[in-house]
Amino acid sequence: xxxxxxxxRYKVAKRGQDxxxxxxxxxxxxxxxxxxxxxxxxPEFLTYFQNEAxxxxxxxxxxxxxxxxxxxxVSTLKIQRTQQEDSAVYLCASSLPRQETxxxxxxxxxxxx
Amino acid sequence: xQNIDQPTEMTATEGAIVQINxxxxxxxxxxxxxxxxxxxxxPxxxSYNVLDGLEEKGRFSSxxxxxxxxxxxxxxxxxxxxxxxxxxxxxxxxxKxxxxxxxxxxxxP
Numbered sequence: 001x002x003x004x005x006x007x008x009r010y011k012v013a014k015r016g017q018d019x020x021x022x023x024x025x026x027x028x029x030x031x032x033x034x035x036x037x038x039x040x041x042x043p044e045f046l047t048y049f050q051n052e053a054x055x056x057x058x059x060x061x062x063x064x065x066x067x068x069x070x071x072x073x074v075s076t077l078k079i080q081r082t083q084q085e086d087s088a089v090y091l092c093a094s095s096l097p098r099q100e101t102x103x104x105x106x107x108x109x110x111x112x113x
Numbered sequence: 114x115q116n117i118d119q120p121t122e123m124t125a126t127e128g129a130i131v132q133i134n135x136x137x138x139x140x141x142x143x144x145x146x147x148x149x150x151x152x153x154x155x156p157x158x159x160s161y162n163v164l165d166g167l168e169e170k171g172r173f174s175s176x177x178x179x180x181x182x183x184x185x186x187x188x189x190x191x192x193x194x195x196x197x198x199x200x201x202x203x204x205x206x207x208x209k210x211x212x213x214x215x216x217x218x219x220x221x222p
Contacts, residue, residue, distance in 0.1 A: 004155070031208065042117075042200050042212030043156070056209065091155070093210075100144055100163075100204055104155040 002026065004105035006092050012111045013082045021077045021108045025094030032075050033102060034067055035091040043091050049075060050097075082112045115139045117213035119201050124219045125191055133186045133216045135201030146210065147175050147186045148200040156200055159186070188218075196220045 005024040013019050025032050030051050035043035036059075046065070048056040051072040060067070064083075069075040079086055089109050093102040117137045125131040137145070144163035148156035162168055162177035162184060174187040188195055198215040205211055 033208070033210075035210075035212075040214070042202070042214050043210070044212070045209050048208055095208075101146070101158055101161060102210060103158065104148075106153075106155045109153075 004092055004094055004103055006090075006105040006108050008108060009106065010109050010111075012113065015084060015112055016081050017112075018078065018080045019082055019110065021079075021090050021110070023075045023077070023092030023094075023105060025073065025075070025092070026103060028096065029094035029103075030072070030097050031095045031102075032069060033093040033095075034075070034077050035093065036061075037089040037091055037107070039088075046077070046090075079110075082110075084112050086110060087112045115203075115205070115211050117201055117203060117211060119199075119213040119216045121214065122217045122219070124221060125188075127191055127193060127220055127222050129191050130187065130189050131191060131218065133188075133199050133201075133218070135184045135186070135213060137182050137184070137201070137203050137211075137213075139203045139205050139211055141205035142179065143204040143206070145175075145177055145184050146200075146202040146204065147173075147184075148202065150198045150200055150215065152197075159199075191220050193220050193222070 032049040034046040037043040045059040049069045089107040091107045092105045147159040150156040160175035201213040202210040
């Protein structure tokens with residue numbers, strides 16, 4: 001079956017530009033997560049949705065980062081006024097309700113110049 | 114604080130056995146995961162331990178000791194395709210995964 005998909009796979013942005021990263025979770029997965037993975041590091045939690053409700057955004061690094069999931073399926077992570085330190089791979093994961101295992105998408109590799 | 118430690122790199126020979134250790138100190142614990150990640154690809158689920166003991170799944174096994182804050186991933190009959198990063202992650206507060214920095218495993222012929 002289809003896994004988690006993300007687009008674009010690669011994004012090059014100029015410093016100060018706004019970007020939007022998309023995540024399509026596995027069908028039926030109500031839980032959705034965003035992680036940020038720096039080169040050579042493990043993923044770090046950014047935010048968590050259950051259906052359309054954003055239940056935890058404690059990992060978002062600044063108010064330039066914003067995530068939404070208006071209809072409880074597709075989610076968008078938006079980064080405003082990108083900075084060089086935002087360069088990373090942004091991973092999306094989803095899981096079934098009451099299931100602990102999170103399934104990851106391939107990520108969007110963001111490079112801010 | 115939250116801390117998960119695993120070796121940065123390991124090297125092993127094709128056909129051999131390798132054990133990747135992970136120690137953790139977290140404020141919450143609801144299970145421990147191991148993921149495999151090839152360069153430029155998604156982390157893929159390998160194992161989940163919530164109770165103490167050994168879980169075996171084909172060539173891969175994972176062990177957990179909650180009292181010691183310790184886990185290991187055991188890979189048997191190593192194949193070249195096993196060259197990847199292996200991520201240890203603790204599930205805290207029922208949903209949030211806290212990851213270690215990953216262990217890069219290089220399998221040599």
